[in-house]
Structure formats: structure tokens, C-alpha cells
Amino acid sequence: MKRILPVLAVWTLAVVLPARAQQVDIEQLAETCRGCHGDSENLPVDPTYPIIAGQEFYYLYVQLRDFKSGLRENETMQGVVADLDRETLKAIAQYWSEKPWPKTNFPAPSEKDVRLAEQAVTSAECTACHLGDFRGSSRVPRLKNQQPGYLEKTMKDMKEQRRRNSPNMMALFKTFPDEWIEALARYLAAL
Ligand code: HEC
Ligand code: HEC
Known part of the structure; x- marks a missing residue:
């Protein structure tokens, strides 16, 4: 019994003190993204910025993860994700994936x-x-x-x-x- 006790104590602590998830207001974070990427009503502010509203959830998450690890390099996006944890990246990817793709009207190709x-x-x-x-x-x-x-x-x-x-x-x-x-x-x- 003595030997089990410390294990139990650690186990109890883990239950009482779950790993602290980051407290991020996703709506507020989305405002930041919107400033560059637009949303379901507005195209991104620059022609070389991608639309993310309506993009696939898992693809979005993988890109955010890759920016964070530096596997995909882009100074702007690396700055955006630097302080965000995995759960927050998943939540913001989910948020954008659930929005409709904006209406577009790009010129027909020749x-x-x-x-x-x-x-x-x-x-x-x-x-x-x-x-x-x-x-x-x-x-x-x-x-x-x-x-x-x-x-x-x-x-x-x-x-x-x-x-x-x-x-x-x-x-x-x-x-x-x-x-x-x-x-x-x-x-x-x-x-
Ligand atoms: C200051 C402008 C800016 C802000 C703010 C910004 N982004 Fe970006 N984002 C970019 C640019 C520029 C790229 C394109 C990078 C490249 O060309 O590789 C990009 C690329 C991405 C991509 C890759 C998309 C693809 O199709 O591969 C994702 C995902 C993304 N951003 C998500 C977000 C999210 C989520 C937020 C808000 C938390 C955000 N961005 C905020 C400028 C911004
Ligand atoms: C074997 C499967 C496969 C084939 C074939 C393929 N792709 Fe892809 N493509 C992918 C995957 C997976 C990704 C995402 C890569 C990542 O995670 O960065 C991707 C990413 C892309 C992107 C980046 C999109 C973005 O939002 O940044 C473009 C553009 C693209 N592919 C165009 C094409 C075109 C055009 C062809 C044919 C000429 C093609 N792909 C063939 C699997 C494929």
C-alpha cells in the first residue's frame, strides 16, 4: 500500500490540476486573421494572401503547426502563431473551416x-x-x-x-x- 500511495498522489494531482490550456477568445483572435485574410464576405487585403474562410480544417491546422515549427517559413505568419498553443491552433482552424467560402469573381482564363x-x-x-x-x-x-x-x-x-x-x-x-x-x-x- 505504501508503494501505491505516491502514485495515487501524483494521479490525483493530475486530475485536480489539468494541464493549463491557453485561454484565448477565438472570436477576438479571428478578428486578427480577418485583418489580412478577409472572411466570408470580404476577400483578403492583398492578392497574394490566401482565402482561409471555408478551407479544410485539417489542412489549416497543419499549415499553422508548420508555421509554428518553422517547417513552413513566412515571417508574418510565424509571428501570428508564435504564442499560440496547439489547442488554440486547432480551435482557430476549426473556426475558419466552418465559415462559408467567400463569393469570388476572378476573371475567366484565356x-x-x-x-x-x-x-x-x-x-x-x-x-x-x-x-x-x-x-x-x-x-x-x-x-x-x-x-x-x-x-x-x-x-x-x-x-x-x-x-x-x-x-x-x-x-x-x-x-x-x-x-x-x-x-x-x-x-x-x-x-
Ligand atoms: C498581417 C497579415 C496576416 C495576419 C494577421 C494573419 N495572416 Fe495568415 N497569412 C498571411 C500571409 C501573407 C500568408 C501567406 C504566406 C505564404 O505566402 O506562404 C498567410 C498564410 C496563412 C495560412 C496558409 C493558407 C494556405 O492556403 O496554405 C493559414 C492557414 C493562415 N495564414 C491562417 C491565419 C490565421 C488563422 C490567422 C489569425 C490567427 C492569420 N493567418 C493571420 C498573412 C496574415
Ligand atoms: C498526391 C496528391 C496530390 C497531387 C497529385 C497534387 N496535390 Fe497539390 N497538394 C496536395 C497536398 C497534400 C497539399 C498540402 C501540402 C501541405 O500540407 O503543405 C497540396 C497543396 C497544394 C497547393 C497549395 C495550396 C495552398 O492553399 O497553399 C497547391 C496550389 C496545389 N497543391 C496544387 C496542385 C496542382 C495544380 C496539382 C496538379 C498539377 C496538384 N496540386 C497535385 C496533394 C496533391
């Missing part, structure tokens, strides 16, 4: 864009992962109606290995001429 983009989509079987209408699923992001400026930037970042958190996508875009990437960005944005 015939040449469509031809190049369809060639790229067929050759790399993008839809095997991103699904038929590029709506995404779980860890695979939605690309349909994403901001064209962001799509182009992030695909080029992966190609040039500035965005290094996805070895598969880096390897894929390395084989793509810039012309394909630019056509894909306009094509996906206007789907």
Missing part, C-alpha cells in the same frame, strides 16, 4: 490558359488528391476559387523550394514551367 492548365492537370493527376472540382478534402487544400495571386506565388514558392513543408508538391512543381503554373493559377481561381 483559351490558352485553359489548354495549358488542363494539360498540367492531366499530366499530374491533381484531381486524384484535390478531387474532381478541386474542392479539397481533409489534409488536401481546396484550390477552387482561391486567389490567383496567392496560387501563383505559393506554387512558385514550392517550385523554388521557398515553401518546403510539402516534399511531394515541391517535386511536382519543379518539373513545371512557369507558364503552366501561371495558367493553373488563373484556371483554378475561376473554376
Whole structure:
């Protein structure tokens, strides 16, 4: 019995004092995000910033986690997540994933864009992962109606290995001429 007691004592402490979760007001935190990323009514403030309202929950969470660990580098986002714990990252990812995607009206791609983009989509079987209408699923992001400026930037970042958190996508875009990437960005944005 004597030997069990300290174990019991530790166990009791663990129950009485649960690991202190960060107390963050998610609505208030979302205001910060909104300032750059917009929301279900407003597009992001810069064409190279991604829409996050309506994006897949698990994809959002993985990106936030990767910014926090430095696996995905971006000074702005690394600053945003620096002091947020895992539970808070999950909660804010959940918050945005439950919002509707904003209405977009990006210009229709040219015939040449469509031809190049369809060639790229067929050759790399993008839809095997991103699904038929590029709506995404779980860890695979939605690309349909994403901001064209962001799509182009992030695909080029992966190609040039500035965005290094996805070895598969880096390897894929390395084989793509810039012309394909630019056509894909306009094509996906206007789907
Ligand atoms: C000061 C502007 C700014 C603020 C505030 C901000 N972000 Fe970002 N965020 C960015 C930029 C710029 C990028 C694109 C980084 C890149 O190009 O790799 C980004 C990228 C992201 C991505 C990656 C999306 C994708 O499709 O890969 C997620 C997720 C994200 N932000 C979530 C958030 C959340 C959640 C908040 C609020 C807690 C937030 N951001 C606040 C500027 C901001
Ligand atoms: C084998 C599955 C797979 C295939 C094939 C694939 N992708 Fe992806 N893609 C992913 C995953 C998973 C991610 C998320 C990577 C991460 O977590 O950073 C991603 C990320 C992306 C992103 C970043 C989106 C964002 O919000 O930052 C773009 C753009 C993209 N893919 C475009 C494409 C295009 C275009 C094709 C075809 C030419 C393609 N992908 C083929 C699985 C795939």
C-alpha cells in the first residue's frame, strides 16, 4: 500500500490540476486573421494572401503547426502563431473551416490558359488528391476559387523550394514551367 500511495498522489494531482490550456477568445483572435485574410464576405487585403474562410480544417491546422515549427517559413505568419498553443491552433482552424467560402469573381482564363492548365492537370493527376472540382478534402487544400495571386506565388514558392513543408508538391512543381503554373493559377481561381 505504501508503494501505491505516491502514485495515487501524483494521479490525483493530475486530475485536480489539468494541464493549463491557453485561454484565448477565438472570436477576438479571428478578428486578427480577418485583418489580412478577409472572411466570408470580404476577400483578403492583398492578392497574394490566401482565402482561409471555408478551407479544410485539417489542412489549416497543419499549415499553422508548420508555421509554428518553422517547417513552413513566412515571417508574418510565424509571428501570428508564435504564442499560440496547439489547442488554440486547432480551435482557430476549426473556426475558419466552418465559415462559408467567400463569393469570388476572378476573371475567366484565356483559351490558352485553359489548354495549358488542363494539360498540367492531366499530366499530374491533381484531381486524384484535390478531387474532381478541386474542392479539397481533409489534409488536401481546396484550390477552387482561391486567389490567383496567392496560387501563383505559393506554387512558385514550392517550385523554388521557398515553401518546403510539402516534399511531394515541391517535386511536382519543379518539373513545371512557369507558364503552366501561371495558367493553373488563373484556371483554378475561376473554376
Ligand atoms: C498581417 C497579415 C496576416 C495576419 C494577421 C494573419 N495572416 Fe495568415 N497569412 C498571411 C500571409 C501573407 C500568408 C501567406 C504566406 C505564404 O505566402 O506562404 C498567410 C498564410 C496563412 C495560412 C496558409 C493558407 C494556405 O492556403 O496554405 C493559414 C492557414 C493562415 N495564414 C491562417 C491565419 C490565421 C488563422 C490567422 C489569425 C490567427 C492569420 N493567418 C493571420 C498573412 C496574415
Ligand atoms: C498526391 C496528391 C496530390 C497531387 C497529385 C497534387 N496535390 Fe497539390 N497538394 C496536395 C497536398 C497534400 C497539399 C498540402 C501540402 C501541405 O500540407 O503543405 C497540396 C497543396 C497544394 C497547393 C497549395 C495550396 C495552398 O492553399 O497553399 C497547391 C496550389 C496545389 N497543391 C496544387 C496542385 C496542382 C495544380 C496539382 C496538379 C498539377 C496538384 N496540386 C497535385 C496533394 C496533391
